[in-house]
Amino acid sequence: MFNRIYKKNINLLLDSGRTKAGDKNNNMNKLLERGIIKNLPKKWNDQQEAEILLLRSSGLNTFEIAERVNRSEISVNLKLKRLTKKDGSYNVKHVLDKYNTNKLFLDCIKPASVLDLFSGDSWYKGKVKRLVTCDINKKFNVDFSMPAFDLLCKYNLEKQKFDLIDLDPFGSAIEEFHLAIRLATKGIIITLGELGHKRWKRYDYVGRWYGITTYEDFTSENIFKELQRIASCHKKELTLVFKKDYNRISRVWCSIKPLKIDVWANDKEKK
Numbered sequence: 001m002f003n004r005i006y007k008k009n010i011n012l013l014l015d016s017g018r019t020k021a022g023d024k025n026n027n028m029n030k031l032l033e034r035g036i037i038k039n040l041p042k043k044w045n046d047q048q049e050a051e052i053l054l055l056r057s058s059g060l061n062t063f064e065i066a067e068r069v070n071r072s073e074i075s076v077n078l079k080l081k082r083l084t085k086k087d088g089s090y091n092v093k094h095v096l097d098k099y100n101t102n103k104l105f106l107d108c109i110k111p112a113s114v115l116d117l118f119s120g121d122s123w124y125k126g127k128v129k130r131l132v133t134c135d136i137n138k139k140f141n142v143d144f145s146m147p148a149f150d151l152l153c154k155y156n157l158e159k160q161k162f163d164l165i166d167l168d169p170f171g172s173a174i175e176e177f178h179l180a181i182r183l184a185t186k187g188i189i190i191t192l193g194e195l196g197h198k199r200w201k202r203y204d205y206v207g208r209w210y211g212i213t214t215y216e217d218f219t220s221e222n223i224f225k226e227l228q229r230i231a232s233c234h235k236k237e238l239t240l241v242f243k244k245d246y247n248r249i250s251r252v253w254c255s256i257k258p259l260k261i262d263v264w265a266n267d268k269e270k271k
C-alpha cells in the first residue's frame with residue numbers, strides 16, 4: 001500500500017520535470033494538496049535557465065548550483081535534465097561535424113604536439129605524437145584533472161609551447177584564450193559557447209570581453225575579430241581556416257603565424 005502511494009507521488013514529481021506546462025502545474029497542485037510538497041515551485045525564466053547551464057559548464061555540481069541560485073537540489077536537478085535533454089539532440093549532429101572538421105584541420109597544420117584543454121575523453125588520442133589532456137571532471141582519465149586556466153598558468157610559467165591548442169568548453173573560453181595564444185605556435189581552436197547568451201539577449205559578458213552590446217553585433221565574426229586583435233597583442237597573426245556555426249554555439253579553427261610588425265609603418269605613410 002505504502003509502496004503504491006510512494007510510487008504514484010514519485011511519478012508525479014518526475015513527470016513535472018518531463019511534461020508540458022499545463023500538466024506539470026496539475027501534477028504540482030496534486031502534490032501540494034496531498035502535502036507531499038509545502039510550496040508550489042518557483043517558476044524559471046530564461047535568464048535563470050542560462051545561469052544554471054553556465055554554472056554547470058563551469059564544473060559546479062547540482063548541490064553547489066542549488067545553493068547559488070537559492071533553489072532546492074531536486075528542482076535544479078530536474079531543470080538541468082530537461083535543458084540538457086533539449087540540447088542533446090543538436091549535440092549529436094554538431095559533435096560529429098566538429099570531429100570531421102578537427103580531422104581536416106589536423107591534415108592542414110600537421111601538429112606534432114597538442115594541448116587538449118576541456119578534453120573529456122579526448123578525440124586526439126592516438127592521432128598525434130605528443131598529447132596533453134586536461135578536464136576539470138574527475139571521471140575522465142586525463143593528464144591533468146584541473147581547471148584549464150590553472151594548467152595554462154603552469155605552462156606559461158614553464159614557457160612550454162604546443163603546435164596546437166584546443167579550447168572546447170560548454171561556455172566561453174575567452175579567459176583561457178588570453179593565456180593559450182601565448183603557447184600555441186601553429187594553430188588554435190576555440191569553441192564560442194558565449195553565443196548561447198544571444199538567445200537571452202545577455203550582453204553583460206560579451207560586452208565586457210568583446211565590446212559587443214547589441215543583438216546585431218553579437219556574431220561569431222565579431223568575436224573572431226576580437227580574438228585576432230588579442231592574438232596581435234601577442235605578436236601572432238590568426239587566420240581563420242574553418243568556422244562552423246551550430247545551434248547557439250560556434251567553433252573556429254585558426255592557423256597561427258608570427259605577426260610581422262613594421263614599427264616605422266606610420267612614419268612611412270606620412271612621407
Ligand SMILES: C[S@@+](CC[C@H](N)C(=O)[O-])C[C@H]1O[C@@H](n2cnc3c(N)ncnc32)[C@H](O)[C@@H]1O
Binds near residue numbers: 119121147
Ligand atoms: C564540450 S565538453 C568537451 C568535449 C571534448 N572536447 C570532446 O570533443 O569530446 C566540455 C568539457 O569541459 C570540461 N570542463 C568544464 N569546465 C572546465 C574547466 N574550467 N577546465 C577544464 N575542463 C572543464 C567538462 O567537464 C567537459 O568535459
